[in-house]
Amino acid sequence: MLLEARLLATVSRLAGPVRGSGVVLISVFGAWSVNSPLGWSLLAFVALTSLADFRVPRIALPVAFVRVVVLSVLLGGAEQWTLTVLTTTLITWQWQWPLRATVPLSAVLIALQVAVAGPGVLVRAVLEPVLARVAYELLRRSSRRVDSLRSQAASQQRAAAVALERGRQEREFLALLHDTAAATFLMAAHDGDPSAVAVQARRDLVALAERDNAQGTVDLAAALTVVARDSAVTVQVRAEPAPVPAAVALAFVRAVGELLTNVARHSGTAAASLTVARAGRGVVVAVEDDGCGFVLASVPEHRRGLRGSVLERLRTAGGSVSIDSAPSRGTTARLVWPADD
Numbered sequence: 001m002l003l004e005a006r007l008l009a010t011v012s013r014l015a016g017p018v019r020g021s022g023v024v025l026i027s028v029f030g031a032w033s034v035n036s037p038l039g040w041s042l043l044a045f046v047a048l049t050s051l052a053d054f055r056v057p058r059i060a061l062p063v064a065f066v067r068v069v070v071l072s073v074l075l076g077g078a079e080q081w082t083l084t085v086l087t088t089t090l091i092t093w094q095w096q097w098p099l100r101a102t103v104p105l106s107a108v109l110i111a112l113q114v115a116v117a118g119p120g121v122l123v124r125a126v127l128e129p130v131l132a133r134v135a136y137e138l139l140r141r142s143s144r145r146v147d148s149l150r151s152q153a154a155s156q157q158r159a160a161a162v163a164l165e166r167g168r169q170e171r172e173f174l175a176l177l178h179d180t181a182a183a184t185f186l187m188a189a190h191d192g193d194p195s196a197v198a199v200q201a202r203r204d205l206v207a208l209a210e211r212d213n214a215q216g217t218v219d220l221a222a223a224l225t226v227v228a229r230d231s232a233v234t235v236q237v238r239a240e241p242a243p244v245p246a247a248v249a250l251a252f253v254r255a256v257g258e259l260l261t262n263v264a265r266h267s268g269t270a271a272a273s274l275t276v277a278r279a280g281r282g283v284v285v286a287v288e289d290d291g292c293g294f295v296l297a298s299v300p301e302h303r304r305g306l307r308g309s310v311l312e313r314l315r316t317a318g319g320s321v322s323i324d325s326a327p328s329r330g331t332t333a334r335l336v337w338p339a340d341d
Helices: 002-034 037-055 058-074 079-096 099-117 121-188 194-209 220-229 248-266 304-316
Strands: 217-219 234-239 243-245 271-279 280-290 322-326 331-337
Touching: 002 037, 002 058, 002 079, 002 121, 002 243, 002 271, 058 079, 079 099, 079 121, 194 248, 217 220, 217 248, 220 234, 220 248, 220 271, 220 280, 234 280, 243 248, 248 271, 248 280, 248 304, 248 331, 280 304
Parallel strands: 234 271
Antiparallel strands: 217 243, 271 280, 280 331, 322 331
């Protein structure tokens, strides 16, 4: 309840100075209207006791109580001075102390004022403090409502962020499954060599076990050189050292692996080239082949390889992918990751 706490603390802190300033100003006019040694003496007394309102809040309540009692007893019929100081005191009490303290003291002061000045003062002496308390409570409830709305908005934002991150992780996992388990199942379904299938399955288990544990920095050139060496096609590699965060390197490794797999499966050629180059603090990777090519827009939506394993994976890592391909003129995939400034 941050706003409510700040608001109540501010109101409580200002109540004393407002009361002290108010009773002194009222007493100046009161002493002027009375124009007697008693009046000026009471003005000095009020000014002296108002120091507690400014300087010593912990004793301001009993001091204010005594001040009103003294004015009521000594002024007698000069009820306007006393009544105004009384109502100012009772109003500011509502902003500073709880009802269990102010109600009994207020009742004593009002009864004393009625006894001194008559029942005519009763309406004003009761109504003004009640209205002040109502206004205080309305302000308090409004600030509490604002705090509640803020809390709900923050909770909704956190939930949205969690859902977004969960969705990103699910997409990453689906892409990882495509690159690992799905490829291994396909190998097994096409009567692949059992030993090769077993080796690939072990690699898949390692990749799935290491998911979400990518930390530190990796030389992307070295990592992609290994990917090219293990590819089913002959890959000509031109690479320069390019250190990137491990999570980014993992995205590139999976994406380039998928691109080379697509070359082997669909391009009709057994050769490709891989280029890794620094671009400032970022990196640019290009995978090229001179195969049959394809039309990107014609790739079915349910095919997760290109979209999930390449496009979405690089986008999730903060990079981008552009693919230039057309029938009979090969394919060039350009993967870019700009380092954070």
